[in-house]
Structures are given as structure tokens and as C-alpha cells.
Amino acid sequence: MRTWISSATVMLILLALIVPPASVGQTACQLNVPTLKLGVQGIASGAHADYGRQINMGATLAIEEINAAGGILGCKLEMRFMDDENKPATGVKNARFLVNEWGAHFLYGTDSSGIAMALGPVLQELKRIQFFTHAATHRLTEELVYDKKIKEIVRVSAPVYQDAIAAWVFKDNPEIKRWATIGADYEYGYATWAIFKDVMKKSRPDAEFVGAAWAPFLTLDFSSQIAAVMATNPDAIIATPWAGEAVTLLRQALLMGVFDKVQAWFQAMGGSVDVLEGISREVQDNRFKGKLWATARYIHNWPNTQINRSFVERFQKRWSRLPNYSAETTYSAIYITKLALEKAKSLDTDSVLAALNGMRIPTPAGLRVYRSEDHQFVYNVPAGRVVWDAKYPIPVLGDLVVIPANEYWRSPPFTAVPVGK
Amino acid sequence: MDTIGYQGLIGVSLAMSLWLISAGLTIIFGVLGVINFAHGSLFMVGAYMAYTFYGLLGFPFGLSVLLSLAVAAVLGLIMERGFLRHLYHLDHAYQLLLTFGFVLVLDDAVKIIWGGVFKIPPIPRFLDGAWPVFGRPFPVYNTFLIAIGILVGIGLWALFEKTWWGRVVRATASDREMANAIGVNVPWVFSTVFVVGAMLAALGGALGTPIRVAAPGIGAAMIIQAFIITVIGGLGSLKGAFTGSLIVGILSAYGTLFFPIFELFFSFVIMTVVLLVRPQGLFAHVN
Incomplete structure (x- = not known):
């Protein structure tokens, strides 16, 4: 029995020597939480x-x-x-x-x-x-x-101020006067269109907002929205469906010959990596004819x-x-x-x-x-034209337009912008 | 006038993709009496399989669609023979629960196999481009959809009206006990009908692949509209599903053009009116 006890004691001493206490080698959490x-x-x-x-x-x-x-x-x-x-x-x-x-x-x-x-x-x-x-x-x-x-x-x-940067990007393009939207049919889409119009009216009193079509989440076919806004003969379109829906929308717009008619298409969150991946082939083949513009909330190349x-x-x-x-x-x-x-x-x-x-x-x-x-x-995020750059595996935003955020972001005190369809 | 004509045509193409999915849903209900919640999931499986065969493995688009239908057929057979068959004698609620279970299983299976991120293959060359209709470019793809929708309509009519199998199915749908008594192999009829329904759902999904993304949950969007259509047309009525698809597709397209603010309500308003005025739907008979 004595031999067993003494062996255990030795083991404990050894363990104590080998394994340092928690406080040694790492600082204790000063916020008093385990993690x-x-x-x-x-x-x-x-x-x-x-x-x-x-x-x-x-x-x-x-x-x-x-x-x-x-x-x-x-x-x-x-x-x-x-x-x-x-x-x-x-x-x-x-x-x-x-x-x-x-x-x-x-x-x-x-x-x-x-x-x-x-x-x-x-x-x-x-x-x-x-x-x-x-x-x-x-x-x-x-x-x-x-x-x-x-x-x-x-x-x-x-x-969403970022999505409305389109108003600043195109304010000095007098040939682009008639705007339409294909909007996400919820808060984000309404807010973007409302703020875009609000900003655009101030810088371009001659701008016209000729059409709006709304697409709810999980829209799989945008052809009726595209056909409806194209019936209004817009010079440019601002679109807010995002992610996979943006890819579907852009591909359908291509099939419907939209890029032969409009002068610019601003895909608000089109600078997103998944969207750029989804339209890689079309950008490489210059199917958008340099008319596709976009921004994001950060782009990896800026x-x-x-x-x-x-x-x-x-x-x-x-x-x-x-x-x-x-x-x-x-x-x-x-x-x-x-x-x-x-x-x-x-x-x-x-x-x-x-x-x-x-x-x-x-x-x-x-x-x-x-x-x-x-x-x-x-913080600032630029807008740009969707281009193919051989340095990257997917399209990127090029011809970047950098505007200081303080110029185009709304700032306090805020006056309400009527948001709705 | 051109605008109205063009938008109407867009509505017809929208209707044809809705028709493909609602046709399967209504056939399965009409014969088996099962409201298949998992029908949208079979649509999703069709899309993923077409993406895999066409986008990943590089098979020709037509062959990829056919292979997708084959996979859906096998899946449908397993669902009907392995699971649904054991619940026919129970209350409808159990079948609903089971098919809802299929939705969850298939959604998760898709995430495990293909990941949660959407997939999209290239547009097949023969579907790319447009031709002038009412003075505007009308996509070849939408034209193709309209043609397929009409062909499927004719094919289903011929299948149910002109073939022995169609007569057996109609007899079974009309009175399954009597059909059984005269020697019809009712379980076999049920299996084949479920398989045809599953293939129609998968056809809708597979044909959308060139322009739509394949993503988990895409079936949910379609199944809601398909249910609206079958309620409008009458559960179990193919003619009803075709007419309902045209009503929903065309009104949705015109709603987007003329009443963009209320467009989403249109389908529901029509469904409500039909339910109030003719609860069995436009073409279904009351037993």
C-alpha cells in the first residue's frame, strides 16, 4: 500500500511539473469569462x-x-x-x-x-x-x-446609400436621362430606388423615372419584369436583385437583347464575388458590351x-x-x-x-x-464597370469611380425618405 | 399594342414553365389522392441533375435533360414504393407529413452533395439569342419553353386518352376498388403515375437550368404557384392545370406591366375568387 501511495505521489509531482497551471503561458481572460x-x-x-x-x-x-x-x-x-x-x-x-x-x-x-x-x-x-x-x-x-x-x-x-451611388456615377451623362428599376420586392429594393431617385432629382432635375418592376425573393423567371421595364424605353436600369437572382436576371436580360438597347445597367450589388463568378463567361465574351456597372460593400481589388x-x-x-x-x-x-x-x-x-x-x-x-x-x-467603396482582367480568375470592377462617402452617404440629421413601391 | 402582345407572349412562356410542374402535381393528386409537397423538391433535383450532366460532365443539353428525368423517375419510384405506399390507408395528414419530410431530406441532401451555393451552367448555344416578335427581341429560350409546354400538353393528352395505360389510369382514378376487382394492378398504376409526375417536375427544373440558378430551396418558389394553379384549375384536372397555368402566367406578366405594385396579389385574388365561386376549381368535378 505504501509503495502504491508513494508512486502516486511521485506521479502527481511529475504531472505538476510537466503540466503548467492555466495561468502560466497564457494570460487569464481579463473580461472574466471562460471564452x-x-x-x-x-x-x-x-x-x-x-x-x-x-x-x-x-x-x-x-x-x-x-x-x-x-x-x-x-x-x-x-x-x-x-x-x-x-x-x-x-x-x-x-x-x-x-x-x-x-x-x-x-x-x-x-x-x-x-x-x-x-x-x-x-x-x-x-x-x-x-x-x-x-x-x-x-x-x-x-x-x-x-x-x-x-x-x-x-x-x-x-x-443602401452605396447602392444609390449610381446617381453620382451617371449624373454627368446627359444622354442617360430615363431610368427604370427592376427592384427586389422588399425593403432593400424599395429603399435603393427611393434614395436613388432622391439623389438623382437633386443633381439631375431633368432625370425621368419611367418604370419599375418588382421581383420577390425566389424569383426564378425575370422575363416579365424585364419586358415590362423595357416597354418604357429606359436609357438605363438600376437593378437590386442580388446573389443568384442577380445572375439569373442578367442572363435573362442578355437573352432578351437588353444590352443592345440600354446605355447602362447598374446592378447594385453586382460587384459581389458570387455574382461575378456567375457571369464570368458572359463578361469574358463581352456580352454586356461594357454597359454593365456595379458596386458592392467592399471589392477585393480596392x-x-x-x-x-x-x-x-x-x-x-x-x-x-x-x-x-x-x-x-x-x-x-x-x-x-x-x-x-x-x-x-x-x-x-x-x-x-x-x-x-x-x-x-x-x-x-x-x-x-x-x-x-x-x-x-x-468608409468609401467605389463603383465600376464590370470587366475581365486576366490577373483575376473572375471578372472585377474596373474604370473605378471613387467618391468620398461623406459626399453621397446620407448623414444626420436625417429627413425621412418615403420608401415604398 | 405591340407591348401588350409581347408581354402576353412572355406570360405564355411563364405559363408553360408553371404548367410543367403543376401538371405532375395534379396527376399525382388525381390518381393517388396525394398532395405531394415534395413535388417542388423533385423540380429542384431535376435542376441539379441537369446542371451535373450538362454543366459538370459536359453531356449534350438534351441528353442531360433526359438523364435528369431518369434520375427523377428512380427517385419517384423509391418515394412511392418505399414510403408512400404504406400510408394510402391512413388519413391524408400522414401523407402530407411524409411528403413534407421528403422536402427536408431532399433539401439537405442537395446541400450535402452540391453545397449551399447556387450553380449555373453555360447557356446551350441553340437556346441563346432572340428573334424579333412585335418589334422586340423575343428569346429563343422562351420560344423553346412555349413549344415544350405545348408538346408536353399534347403528349399527356395522348398518353391519357389514346393509350391502354391511360385508360387503366383513368379507370383507377375513377374507382380504384372496381379497377382492382377487374384485374388492374392498382399498385403498379400508382407507381407509374407517381413516376410520370416526378419526371414532369424534373423536366421543369432541368429545362430552367440554362438561365436559372440551381440552388437549395428553388422548388419552394415553384410549388406555391403550382398549388395556386391546381386550386384554380381543379385538383386532379390536367385541363385545369393547363388553363390555370395560362391564367396565372399571363395575368402575372400583365400585372407586372400595368400594376407592378399589386402584381403579387393577382394569383391569390384569382385563387380566392375561384374558391368562393367554384370551390372545386374551374375544371374538376364534384364527386
Whole structure:
């Protein structure tokens, strides 16, 4: 018995020597939590699935990098990703699960404006900040934050002001006067058309808005929408269906000879990686005749900075894919969290929000500046012509038009823009 | 006038793609009495299979469509023989639950096999381009869809009206006990009808591949419209499904042109009116 006890004692001593205590070799989490839990959601199924997938990839990359460098204030990051299935009810259910059941300290993501508007008021109840990294409606920040003071909403991605950049890009083209839209038949499509018209009327009083056709989610055949707007003889079209639906729309427009008639087609989120992949063959064959223009909430080939080039390289190495905007915005949102927490040294919502005040952070998309009135990060994203560049495996935006965001983004105090069909 | 004519033609092509899917749905209901929620999933499977054969493996488009139909036929056979057959004696609710289960299984299977991201192959050369109709370019693809829709209509009419199999099916649909008593192999009839329905759904999906993306959940969009059409035309009536498709397709196209704000309501308004005035649908008979 004595031999056994002494052997066990020796083993324990050896183990104590071999295995260092938790505090040795790694700093204890200064935020007093076992791990910092980040709940992430986006669309991970259906024609828009690539956005949720890219949100997941961007978040994963940021978390891997931050954890490899020791975490945030010594706290390791842990992520849980959920598919919101592009349904507001699922988005709200996910958020409740992530916070109440899983214990998320912060939330990220959300692709759809409709889901974002449903989720906003729930965040107040959950007492958690969500960094929105895709949903674009201006109402999220103008109405829910600026008017209704829902402080838990912070948006890192460019809102629908970006989609309306078309009004600035084409304001000096007198030959383009008659505009029509093929719009996404929900919040995002209405908001883009409303803001586009609002901006265009100011800079081009002669502009005419001749037609509008609306396509709900899951539209598989856009021919009636295309035929309806083409019947109004527009000079240019601004289109807001996105992801796989944008690809379907553009291919059908090609088949219907639209690019022989119009002078420009502005596909609002056509600078998205999945859309560019989907129309690669047609761009290579110059089927759009140089008339297809687009923007995005970040494009991988701009700005030409070290931080962006390095991000794109690391992203490609990790995922064998070019980063889309939802990846960059989520990646940057997690680094914004890091900076805010390091300043706040607390998980308290008010402390974190106070730490965001005045924040200017270099990100792959360029310098992001926090606007405290509406909790919106402001940064520039260019618009450009969709072109083939042999340097890249997919088409890119070229002939870039860079306009400072402060010139075309709406800013407080906000006056309401009537939004509707 | 040209605008109205052109938009009407666009509506007809829209109607023909709706017809392909609603035809299968109504045949299955008419004979088996099953409301097949998974019909949209078979449409999706058709799209993915056509993408795989044509877009990935490089088979000719026509052959790819035929192979997609073959896969859907096998899948339909498994669904009917392996599962549905055991529920015919139970309440309709069990069949609904089972077919809804198929939707979930097939959606997830597609995500596992092809991933969640949409797929799109090149446009076949013979479907590319347009020809002038009412002074505007009308796509060859839409013309092709109209032709296929009409051919399928004629083919189904001939199949049900002019063949022995069609007579057996109609007899079974009319009175399955009597058909059984006179020696008709009713289970075999059910299997073949389900397979034909599955192939029609897959045909709709496969033919859309050149312009539409193949993505999980695309069947959901089609199945809602197909249900509206079958309610308008009358559940179980092929003539009803064809007419219902034309009504929904053409009114949807004109709605987009003239009433873009209300266009989405049109189908539902028509369905509501039909349900109020003639609940059995335009062409179905009340037993």
C-alpha cells in the first residue's frame, strides 16, 4: 500500500511539473469569462447562401488570427454560426438562442434588411450589441438607432446609400436621362430606388423615372419584369436583385437583347464575388458590351493598400476563394470589437459603445470611421464597370469611380425618405 | 399594342414553365389522392441533375435533360414504393407529413452533395439569342419553353386518352376498388403515375437550368404557384392545370406591366375568387 501511495505521489509531482497551471503561458481572460462567445448568422442556404458562407469565412479567419495572437485581453474567441434561412422569424429565433441558450456576448452578420429590421428591437431585449455586416436598409440606422435610440445596433457595412451611388456615377451623362428599376420586392429594393431617385432629382432635375418592376425573393423567371421595364424605353436600369437572382436576371436580360438597347445597367450589388463568378463567361465574351456597372460593400481589388492585399492573400490561402464583402465586413467587425474591448476593458454595452466613439480603424476596405449618431461606420467603396482582367480568375470592377462617402452617404440629421413601391 | 402582345407572349412562356410542374402535381393528386409537397423538391433535383450532366460532365443539353428525368423517375419510384405506399390507408395528414419530410431530406441532401451555393451552367448555344416578335427581341429560350409546354400538353393528352395505360389510369382514378376487382394492378398504376409526375417536375427544373440558378430551396418558389394553379384549375384536372397555368402566367406578366405594385396579389385574388365561386376549381368535378 505504501509503495502504491508513494508512486502516486511521485506521479502527481511529475504531472505538476510537466503540466503548467492555466495561468502560466497564457494570460487569464481579463473580461472574466471562460471564452468570449461570438454568435454569427447569415443566409447559408438557397440562392443567397454564399453571403452567409462568406460571413462565416470572414469571421472564422478573424477569430483564428486573433486567437493565434493571444485573443482579446487574454480571452479566447469562440464562434457559433447559424443559418437564418433568409427568414425574419428564424433570424430572431437564432438571436434568442445564441444569447439566451449559448451565451453569446456579441452578435454579427445578418444579410437581409427584412431580418435586420425584425432583429433590431429584439437586441434591446437581449441586451447584446449586434454588428450588422450586410443588411443595407437605411432604416436600420436612421430609424432604429437615430430615431428610436436602439443602442445595440451597430453597422459595419455600407448601407443602401452605396447602392444609390449610381446617381453620382451617371449624373454627368446627359444622354442617360430615363431610368427604370427592376427592384427586389422588399425593403432593400424599395429603399435603393427611393434614395436613388432622391439623389438623382437633386443633381439631375431633368432625370425621368419611367418604370419599375418588382421581383420577390425566389424569383426564378425575370422575363416579365424585364419586358415590362423595357416597354418604357429606359436609357438605363438600376437593378437590386442580388446573389443568384442577380445572375439569373442578367442572363435573362442578355437573352432578351437588353444590352443592345440600354446605355447602362447598374446592378447594385453586382460587384459581389458570387455574382461575378456567375457571369464570368458572359463578361469574358463581352456580352454586356461594357454597359454593365456595379458596386458592392467592399471589392477585393480596392483599395490598393498593404492591409487589403494582405487580407485578400490570407483569405485566399485559407479558403481558396476571393473574399466577398460580407466576409470583409464581418472580419473587420470582429477587429472593431477587439479594439473596442481593449479600450473598454468590459463587456458592458454602454462601455463598449463609449469605446466605439471616435473610432477610426484601418480595415481591408479602407479607413472606417464610426458615426456615433447612428452607429454607422463610414468608409468609401467605389463603383465600376464590370470587366475581365486576366490577373483575376473572375471578372472585377474596373474604370473605378471613387467618391468620398461623406459626399453621397446620407448623414444626420436625417429627413425621412418615403420608401415604398 | 405591340407591348401588350409581347408581354402576353412572355406570360405564355411563364405559363408553360408553371404548367410543367403543376401538371405532375395534379396527376399525382388525381390518381393517388396525394398532395405531394415534395413535388417542388423533385423540380429542384431535376435542376441539379441537369446542371451535373450538362454543366459538370459536359453531356449534350438534351441528353442531360433526359438523364435528369431518369434520375427523377428512380427517385419517384423509391418515394412511392418505399414510403408512400404504406400510408394510402391512413388519413391524408400522414401523407402530407411524409411528403413534407421528403422536402427536408431532399433539401439537405442537395446541400450535402452540391453545397449551399447556387450553380449555373453555360447557356446551350441553340437556346441563346432572340428573334424579333412585335418589334422586340423575343428569346429563343422562351420560344423553346412555349413549344415544350405545348408538346408536353399534347403528349399527356395522348398518353391519357389514346393509350391502354391511360385508360387503366383513368379507370383507377375513377374507382380504384372496381379497377382492382377487374384485374388492374392498382399498385403498379400508382407507381407509374407517381413516376410520370416526378419526371414532369424534373423536366421543369432541368429545362430552367440554362438561365436559372440551381440552388437549395428553388422548388419552394415553384410549388406555391403550382398549388395556386391546381386550386384554380381543379385538383386532379390536367385541363385545369393547363388553363390555370395560362391564367396565372399571363395575368402575372400583365400585372407586372400595368400594376407592378399589386402584381403579387393577382394569383391569390384569382385563387380566392375561384374558391368562393367554384370551390372545386374551374375544371374538376364534384364527386
